[in-house]
Amino acid sequence: MRHRLLISVLSLLAASVCAGLAFMGHAGDVKDGDLAQYSVSDKQEIRHDLSAYTQGLFFYEGRMYESTGQYGESSFREVDPATGKVLREEILPAEYFGEGSCAFDGRAYILTWYEGLCLVYDIETFTKLAELPYQGQGWGLTTDGSSLIMSNGTSVLSFRDPVTFMEQRTLEVRNGVRPVPYLNELEYIDGEIWANVYGQDFIVIIDPVSGQLTGRIDCTGLLDARYRTSSTDVLNGIACNPDDGSVYLTGKYWPWMYRVDITEAGK
Numbered sequence: 001m002r003h004r005l006l007i008s009v010l011s012l013l014a015a016s017v018c019a020g021l022a023f024m025g026h027a028g029d030v031k032d033g034d035l036a037q038y039s040v041s042d043k044q045e046i047r048h049d050l051s052a053y054t055q056g057l058f059f060y061e062g063r064m065y066e067s068t069g070q071y072g073e074s075s076f077r078e079v080d081p082a083t084g085k086v087l088r089e090e091i092l093p094a095e096y097f098g099e100g101s102c103a104f105d106g107r108a109y110i111l112t113w114y115e116g117l118c119l120v121y122d123i124e125t126f127t128k129l130a131e132l133p134y135q136g137q138g139w140g141l142t143t144d145g146s147s148l149i150m151s152n153g154t155s156v157l158s159f160r161d162p163v164t165f166m167e168q169r170t171l172e173v174r175n176g177v178r179p180v181p182y183l184n185e186l187e188y189i190d191g192e193i194w195a196n197v198y199g200q201d202f203i204v205i206i207d208p209v210s211g212q213l214t215g216r217i218d219c220t221g222l223l224d225a226r227y228r229t230s231s232t233d234v235l236n237g238i239a240c241n242p243d244d245g246s247v248y249l250t251g252k253y254w255p256w257m258y259r260v261d262i263t264e265a266g267k
């Protein structure tokens, strides 16, 4: 619960925080005076399948699930959050590039990148129930408990009906006036949307009503340099266990995932 309490308290202080850091690497483009800055203050290492090109990570009823990508390597699996061991696995058809995933009402939803289909499985039996079509690319997926929330590589998130996958509304994510593109893996935590940004070592926190960023979590160095190889790919994968508020982060082809404490930078 630690991060929840800190974020709740610190959000009240956000207006007084003025880190003055440029965002998205474009110095001078955006003033981040209203953006709360967080970092990983503590982490617990948990093994992560080195062959997992992580696209989605989430908890459902106390169990952790992960979806992975790449043609011929894509899968959906249940993972032991204590050991990282893969407990169950469904290999996706070789012509599907797995993307983000989440669960709603006993069903797991797994996006595909270019295939335009959301794969729906019974989360208890891993039996495929449906393939729901959508337009455009699929990147990240989460749920606020009533809608599914999807990213597609742009700055625009779409809210979708869990039964039909039809789009209900869209939300442009902005930092001030500037759109924030490349939104990737998503996690709905305590009324806000956390999002990986493709190729970046930070996570953004998004107000799901206004689309404005409210915070930025610096994850630089989360995966220690000694574990990096030529195969190591980007930070991607956010899961929160609502039972205890614990947050887990990982990356594509990372040897570790981390149960993390998030605190305001400099505190």
Ligand SMILES: [Ca+2]
Residues within 6 Å of the ligand: 056, 057, 058, 141, 142, 185, 186, 187, 237, 238, 239
């Ligand atoms: Ca997630």
